[in-house]
Every structure is written in C-alpha cells, then in structure tokens.
Amino acid sequence: MKTPIIYLFTFLLSCSALAQSKLEKIKALKVAHITEQLDLTKKEAEAFWPIYNAHEEEKHKHFESSMKKRKDLDIEKLSESEAEALLKEMQANEEAKVKSEKAFIEKLSKVISYKKIVKLMHAERTFKRKMIEEYRGRHREARKD
Template identity: 45%
Template sequence: MKKGYIILLIALCSVNVFAQTKDEKVKTLKIAFITEKLDLSKSEAQKFWPIYNAYEEENDALRDEMRAQRKDINLNDLSESEANNLLNNMVQSNEKRLQLYNQYVKDLKKIIPAKKIIILKKSEDDFRKKLFEEYKKRHKDDKK
C-alpha cells in the first residue's frame, strides 16, 4: 500500500514539474541551489524564506517599475526637461532599491550569521552565472 502512495506522489510531482512555466522552474532551481549552499537549520529556514521571498518580490516590482519608465521612451524626441525627469526618477528608484537591500540585510542578520549572508550573495551570483552559461550553451546549440 505504501508503494502505491509513493508512486502516486512521484507521479503527481512529475506532472507538477511539467506544468510549471519557465520562470517557475528557474525559481524552483534557484531555491534548491540556495538551500543547498546555505545549509540552513530548520529554524533558520522557517524565518529566512519569508524574508527572502518578500525581498525578491519587492525588488522585482521595483525593477519592473524602472523598466516600464524607460520602455516607451523615444530617445530622439526626448526633451532635456523630460530627460531630467527620467534621470531623477531613475535615481529615486535606485535609492529605493538600496534602502530595500539595506533593510533586507538587517532583517537577515537577525536570523542568520553574517557569513551565511555572504554565502547567500555568492550563491545568487553563482546561480545567475550558471543560468547564463546554460542559456548561452542552448542558444549556441540552436544556431548550429
């Protein structure tokens, strides 16, 4: 009977993996990568992931906002005044991101040691690099 439940569980997980979008798959892989690198205790993990996820959401929202500001701009028709306004908005957005990051680090320091925060940053950078290398590899293969 237990074997049946295990097979059913594996089948359901497999279906879930195939149903995920590319963004969800990347996010799942990133979480697994970070989890492995940080080696969080159960207590640390319970406190860490809500802070991490909230930071990621807010940071993504700020990045999307910044991208939207620049998206519909025709550089040839941009007046000096409009350029100044856009530049001021970009500076303000960067200041918001910096404040968000500083608060994030403060919050993390309350639950995990500074060394693990450094490992987290390195792990995120390593994951991004690995993702980019995989992207280049796949597109190189596509061009052949």
C-alpha cells in the first residue's frame, strides 16, 4: 500500500524538479541574451542585475495576482456592481504596473544609459519572440510525428 504512494510522490517530485529546471534554463538563457545585447561593463552589470531581478519579481507578483482573480471568475454570474469593482481593480493593477515600470526606468537610468535601457526593452522583446518561435517549432515537429 505504501509503495504506490512512494512512487507517486517520487513522480510528482521529479516532475516538479523538471519544471523548475526548465524555468531556470529559460532564465539563464534570458540573462545571457540580455547580457549579450546590452554589452554591460562589469560595474554596470553589478548595479544592473539586482535592479532588474527585483523588477522581474515585482512583475511576476502583479501577473500572479491578476491571474488568480481571473482564474476563478465566472463572468456569467457577475453582478453589475461586481463587474464594476473588478474593472476598477484591473485598472488599478495596470496603473501599478505603469508606476512600477517608471520607477524601474528611473532606477536603471542611474546605472546605465537611456540608450541601454532602450536596448534592454528591445532585448526582452526579441528574447520573448525567440521563445515563442522555439515553442511553435517544437509543436510543429510534435504534430508531424
């Protein structure tokens, strides 16, 4: 009786480790891509990465908060007042994101040039595009099999 539970636990643990490993690999690829694109000096990199990582964490928290609310949402059962409250909350979340982005740029401008900040934004877009293309390519191959 205990053996199947142990196997299940081991399986779930290994799945979790694989997912974590993939996320870490993607983060490492993103760091490499940004590093290559920005051509940071050692001094710039030492100041840049803590600011960047803190901002990424904050963006992730905004995203998770937003997703939690939408995940359990049954739009058909929303009252008018609930819909209004939800829209106001969504607007407040968007405003918080904009405020966070402004603060991020302000902090970055003290350690790297504005041109490098623009390069950073471009690097993030190109990395995202590469990841989407990679994902699509793998799914095309999977469908062929």
